[in-house]
Amino acid sequence: MRHPLRMAMAALAMAGGAGGARAGEDPLAAHLWTRRVLVVSGPGPDDPGLRAQRQALASARAGAGERDLVTLEAVGNSVEAASLRRRLNLPADAFRAVLVGKDGGAKLQSAEPIPPERLFATIDAMPMRRDEARERWR
Template sequence: MLVLSAPEAGDAQLRAQRAALGSVRTGAAERDLVVLEAIGSGAEARDLRDRLGLPADSFRAVLIGKDGGAKLTAATPIAPQTLFAMIDAMPMRRSEMRGPR
C-alpha cells in the first residue's frame, strides 16, 4: 500500500506522484499496490496521518508492507522504479514471484 498525504489536492508533489504512478498501472497492479490518499484537513485524513505520524502541512509518501509496517517514507515523490524495487525485495512479494510449489 502507498499512502499519499498532502495539505491540499493541488499540491505539486502530490500531482507529480499521481502522474508517475499513472504511467505504470500494470506494474502497480502486478504488485497489488493500493494507493490511499490523505488530502486536506478532513477527519479521515487526520486519522490516517495521526496513525502514520505524518505532518498535515506538507507532502509525504509512505510505502506500507503487507505486514503493516512502514517500509519507506519520503517528503518528495517516489519514483515507480524505487517503489517496485522495494516491493519486489519484500519476503511476501518474493514468495509470490516464485509462484505456487
C-alpha cells in the first residue's frame, strides 16, 4: 500500500529531475487547500536534525495521513531546496522544520525536530481540521 508521505517525497524527488519549481512560482502551490505540509530543511542529507525528524515521522505515518500532512525536504543546494527556503525564509546552513497549513501560511516553526505529538496537536487545534474531523464523523 502506498503512503501519502512517501508519495509526496517521491513526487518532490521526481519534480527535481523534471526541472522543479521555476523562478517566481510558489513551491507549495500544488498543496494549497488540499494538504498540510511539513517542510524540513537541512544543509545536507547527514544533518542530525534532518535525520531525527525523519525518524520521528516514520513512526507517525498513519496520523500524518489522517491529517492530510505531507513532508517536503529542502536539502542541499538544489533549485527546489532554494525555492522552498526562499518561500519560508529559512537559512541554508541550519536545520529548520516548518508546518504549513492548507491556507499556505506557516503555523509552526522550529530549529529542532518537531515531535509528531506536537505536530498533530497543532494541526488538531486548527479550525479547518476541526471541521474536517466533524465531517468524517457524520
